[in-house]
Amino acid sequence: MALIAHSIFLCVVFLDTGWGSKPTADHSVCKTEKRSADCNGRWLDTVPADLPAGTEELLLDANAIQTLRNASLGQYQFLQSLRLCENGLEVIEPGAFLASRRISFLFMANNALFMNYSMTAAALWSLPALRKLDLSGNQLTEDMMATLIQQLSSLESLSVARNAIMRLDDSHFKNLPYLKELDLQQNYIFEIEIGAFESLQGLQFLNLAYNYMPCIVEFDLTQLRILNASNNRIEWFLAADNDSAFKLETLDLSHNRLLFFPLLPRRNKLQTLLLTHNKISFYGKLFNDSESTLQLQSPYDNITNVTTINLWEEISYGVLSFLSILDMSWNRLQYLPERFFEGMASLGHLKLSHNCLETLHIHERESLDSLVDLDLSYNRLSNLQMNLGPGMSLPNLRWFNLSTNRLHGLQAEIFTHTPMITTVDLSNNPIEMCALHGSTTGAGSLSCIDIRNAGSLRNLYLAGCNLKVLGSHVFRGTFLVQLDLSDNPSALLSGLLPLQDVAPSLQVLSLRNTGLSAASINVDFSAFQKLKILDLSENSLASFPESLIGLRLSMLDLRRNCLHTLPQHAMQNPLGKSLHVIYLSRNPYDCCSLGWWDVLRSFSTVHIADMSEVTCNYSSRLINAANLPELVLLSCKWVTTDIILLYLVLVLPTCFALLVAFAIIFLTFRQHILQMVKIRYRSSPY
């Protein structure tokens, strides 16, 4: 707000004086533009004295100005905004701002103002128009802080984050009637006494994140709109037990040690309640003893006030009719009290993931008409019952996450009462798909899930559900765009037939480890004309499905199959033109027929995401396909292309050897042979 107001003001001045027509002035060290001078990170140890006298914004972050002297800003009397963060600034001399009393924004984060804070305080007190002050990261204790801000009655926003503040009482914030925003995060605050913020009548935003507070009791800051108390050690949150109207809209108590649901103001306007990462549980069902009460004593002046609460009382005081976001993920909820949602008419986003919920019943009176997101993932739900009927529906539910539970099925009516639902995540549940003509009504249907005719559904996640072989029309009447069936090793043993009803609409399909194999005859993707992303990994496919060639996929995953080769012509087809990313590793490609690999690599439009991991099989050895050794290439040539040469090479020496042998035999036995011939002829009678 302050910033917006500031820029509007700047703008008005700018129009009035016609400064805008002047070109950007050059300065030896700083960049000056309009009425702003940027001297950030210039190794300066003093404020430059020769900037335009009309400068209204001066940026001096990341320099080395250790002392801001009396005369430093003397000529900049129009200064409104000054940044001096990260300078090692130790002291501001008391007269430093006397000439520039219009300063309303002063940022001095990450300095060493603890060194001489009383002198710096005197300088700050001379700024009657100061609205926003940043003193974060200056090693200030609470008393130093109190001194520095003592007389800054015009202040609207103060940050003292990342300092050394440990406890606060009513002596620390006095005389700050306009303060709206107070940032105390990342200190060591372990105690805030009642009344510490009493004089801050205008306080709207209070940040106490990352401190060491053990509890917040008697919370009575009715004017506050945002309280951030995340990342403390809070075990209790109790609002003052009376009928004051609180303006609180956002309460962040996440990352604490809450054991109970906070006791919220009875009259509230709470819209966002963040309770993630606590230890919240409800105990009424576990301990049925109305005598268990807790007495909290808070010393107030000399009188000790005692608040008595029944530990096992389940309903918070307040009716949360404005609540829109409720995050109770990462707690220890085993159940939700009956009628927990009653009155939460505005609830849009409910996160209950990472708890121990075993059942969830939503009753008719708890109308959740506004609910858009419901996250119940990572629980132990085996039973999800919503009293769905004419009076009860979830008309706005779009996103329903039931991942990682123990569900076997869902009520059959669930999709008729959730007309807007687009996304359902049922992954990692022991789900069964209802048989085609199975019963579709009554409690019996909780043992299976019927997706058919869920016309609004677009994204369905069924990964890791151990699905049986899918029937042929389980998706009839749906228009799924995204379907994840991965890690269901039996689901598609009979081929792609079960997907026939959704094939025309699917764009993203994950069939990783779904039992598609060489044996299945029906691996025909030609009906999936809108498919963009296809995961076929871990399926023992022995040949590349030819039907993929006609699809316009942008991503294809073929890892961990049994492919020996890919068709070389694949890239000349629509597939080659649309494909951007392909995964290929963990297949026993034949090293001697990698023609397709060279073609694929020559395509600059296709990125082989796992290029370095692609291996091929050469006489039962795995060799990196991206750089095949020359020797393998040679011997492949040997074996495949020049087979005739091989024959020649093998046959010629044999023939030659035979010939030589014959010649030798002939030569050695020549005498005998001639004699034998002679004898023959001699003995014959002439």
Ligand SMILES: *[C@@H]1O[C@H](CO)[C@@H](O)[C@H](O)[C@H]1NC(C)=O
């Ligand atoms: C700075 O100005 C203050 C107030 O005018 C004065 O008291 C102080 O002596 C001056 N300091 C120096 C170092 O001149």
Ligand SMILES: *[C@@H]1O[C@H](CO)[C@@H](O)[C@H](O)[C@H]1NC(C)=O
């Ligand atoms: C505080 O500043 C004054 C004036 O700059 C100086 O004389 C004094 O030594 C400083 N004190 C400390 C503790 O640095």
Ligand SMILES: *[C@@H]1O[C@H](CO)[C@@H](O)[C@H](O)[C@H]1NC(C)=O
């Ligand atoms: C509360 O403060 C923490 C730490 O600065 C921040 O992460 C968180 O978003 C804040 N919560 C809200 C609701 O703004």
Ligand SMILES: *[C@@H]1O[C@H](CO)[C@@H](O)[C@H](O)[C@H]1NC(C)=O
């Ligand atoms: C409620 O209690 C707080 C302190 O506990 C007190 O300041 C406030 O005035 C009370 N309001 C009403 C209406 O009683």
Ligand SMILES: *[C@@H]1O[C@H](CO)[C@@H](O)[C@H](O)[C@H]1NC(C)=O
């Ligand atoms: C709790 O105890 C009361 C009486 O002692 C009994 O009427 C009630 O049904 C019990 N509730 C549960 C949830 O056990």
Ligand SMILES: *[C@@H]1O[C@H](CO)[C@@H](O)[C@H](O)[C@H]1NC(C)=O
């Ligand atoms: C608190 O009690 C002490 C002693 O009991 C007494 O002297 C003092 O005046 C009391 N203070 C108030 C504010 O009542």
Ligand SMILES: *[C@@H]1O[C@H](CO)[C@@H](O)[C@H](O)[C@H]1NC(C)=O
């Ligand atoms: C504590 O009790 C006193 C007197 O009974 C009362 O004036 C005061 O408002 C109470 N404080 C709180 C925080 O309830």
Ligand SMILES: *[C@@H]1O[C@H](CO)[C@@H](O)[C@H](O)[C@H]1NC(C)=O
């Ligand atoms: C459902 O929740 C789990 C974990 O809480 C998350 O990993 C998953 O992405 C969510 N599903 C969807 C569809 O957002």
Ligand SMILES: *[C@@H]1O[C@H](CO)[C@@H](O)[C@H](O)[C@H]1NC(C)=O
């Ligand atoms: C690798 O090739 C050899 C023949 O060269 C073959 O016997 C073996 O089964 C192949 N390995 C794989 C994993 O296909």
